[in-house]
Amino acid sequence: PFVLRLQECKAQELNNMLWAYATVNFRLPWLFLKSANHAISLGLAEFKTHELSIMLWAHGTAGVCNHEFFDQVVDEILGGRGIHSCAPREIANSAWAYSTIIGRCHVPWMTAVAQYSRSHVNEFDMQGIGNILWSFANVSTYSEALLHKACEETARRCYKDEASHNVAQVLSAMQAAGLQEVRLCEAAIDLFLRRGFVGGIGAREFLILGNAALPMANILHERWTNLKALLEEHIFRPLTEAIPPRHGMADWSQVETCISQLDIDHLGVGFTATFLKNIGVLGSVQVHQSSHIGCSWIQEAAQACALERERAIQAGAEENAPAEQQKLVRQLDKVNKREIVAWVRYQISLDGLKHAEHGRAFSWRLEAEMSQTRVAQLLKPMMTKSRMAPNMIGEHDRSGHAERCALLQVASDWLQTGPERGLEVHGEMFLYVTHYPCVSCVFVIAQFARLFPHLSLHLAYADGRAMHTQPLEK
Secondary structure (H helix, E strand, O other): OOHHHHHHOOHHHHHHHHHHHHHOOOOOHHHHHHHHHHHHHHOHHHOOHHHHHHHHHHHHHHOOOOHHHHHHHHHHHHHHHOHHHOOHHHHHHHHHHHHHHOOOOOHHHHHHHHHHHHHHHHHOOHHHHHHHHHHHHOOOEEOHHHHHHHHHHHHHHHOOOOOHHHHHHHHHHHHHOOOOOHHHHHHHHHHHHHHOHHHOOOHHHHHHHHHHHHHHHHHHOHHHHHHHHHHHHHHHHHHHHHOOOOOOOOOOHHHHHHHHHHOOOOOHHHHHHHHHHHOOOOOEEEEEOOOOOOOHHHHHHHHHHHHHHHHHHHHHHOOOOOHHHHHHHHOOOOOOOOOOEEEEEEEEEEOOEEEEEEEEEEEOOHHHHOOOOHHHHHOOOOOEEEEEEOOEEEEEOOOOOHHHHHHHHHHHHHHOOOOOOOOOEEEEEEEEEOOOOOHHHHHHHHHHHHHOOOEEEEEEEEOHHHHHOEEOOO
C-alpha cells in the first residue's frame, strides 16, 4: 500500500520511511530507488538538510547505489544552501554515505568537507570524526590539514575514554596517508592498554593501532613494548598455536575457529609479513613501497599486475559483463577483492622434471568461490567477518581472492602429475600481491607451503591503499 501511494509522500515521510528500513537493516533496493527518484521529482529544495543527510545515510547503510540522487544532493548542498549551513552530523553522514556508495573522489565535495570539518572539528563527536576521515580514506585521498587537526583532537579525547572503534578509524586514516602522528599514537596506546581486551576493545582495533604505531616503534619506547606484548599474547600466539602440526592430517579448522573468536579479517600491512616469517613458511617476504625501487622481479610483477587490473576494468565496463565484475568499475578508488591482482613466477623440479612459469597475473574469480575440486579442499579459505562500513559487519567469502586463485592454479598444474603425498617439488616460486593478504589468504599461503615443503617461496606485497592514496591539496 505504501508503494502504491508513494507519489503522495512528502519530504519528511520519505525520510522517515528510509530511516526506518535502514535502522532495522531491512534491505529493499527497489524501494530506496523509487523513493529517491520521487524525492528528485519533488525537488530537493523541499527537504531539510538533515532529511537529505539521513536519506544518504540510509542508502549507505542499505548498500543501495543511486548516482543521480547522490550527485543532486551534493549539488544542492554545495550550490544551493551552502555547506556552512549544515550541522557536523549532517556532513559526517553525507560524506560517509557518498564515499561508501559512490566510491569515487568528488573533488569539489571532498574539498568543501575538508574545509568545513577542519573549522568545526571540536563540534563533531568521535563517530563523526571517524566517519569523516573514513570517507576520505575510502576514496584514496586525504587532507593533510584536516587529518592533522583531527589527530590532535582525537589525542585529546583519548584521555576521556572515547570510543575505541572511532579512534581506530582515525589511526587507519593516518596510516593510509603515510603520516606519523606520535602524540595520537601515544594517547591511543594509553587508552587501549588502559582498557585491554576485557575492556571492550577488540582484536581489530588493536591490530589497527599496532600497524599504525609500528613505524614509530623506536619513538614510542615502553608504550610500544607493552603494546607488542599484548598483541603477541592475545592475537599472534593463539593464531600460531591453532596451526596444525607438520605431520599427520592437516586440519585447519582450529585456525578458522581462532579467527572467528578474534573477529579479525587481516593482520595489517606490517604484521602480515612478521607473522608469515615467524611461522616459517616463507623463504623471504618484502613490503613493496612506491618510494622504493625494490627487486627487479617485484618491479616486473607490479607492472604486470597494473596491466591485469586495467584488463579487468575494461572487461567490467562491457555491457554483458557479470554484475560482480561491473562492481569493480563503479568502485575504482576502493581496495576490494575485485581489483587486487596476484602474480606468480617459478622455476622448479617436479619429480626430476623441470617446470617454469615466467610470469602470470591473476585477479579475483567468481568460479573460485564455488570450486569443490581436490586442490580447493587442500587450500581451504577461512570464512571471516568483515567490516563493510563503520557500522556494518557481515560474513565475507574470501575464496575467490587473487592470491588464492594463483595458488590454486599452480597447485593444480603441479598435482596433475601425481598425488599430493609423496610429490616432491624443489625450486623457487615468487608471489606478488598488490595489497597485503587478508588473514584467510595468509593461511592459504601457509597451506600451500605445507603442501610443497621443499619449495622456497618468496612473497612481496604492497599496501594497496597507501600506494594509491593522493593528497587532496595537490
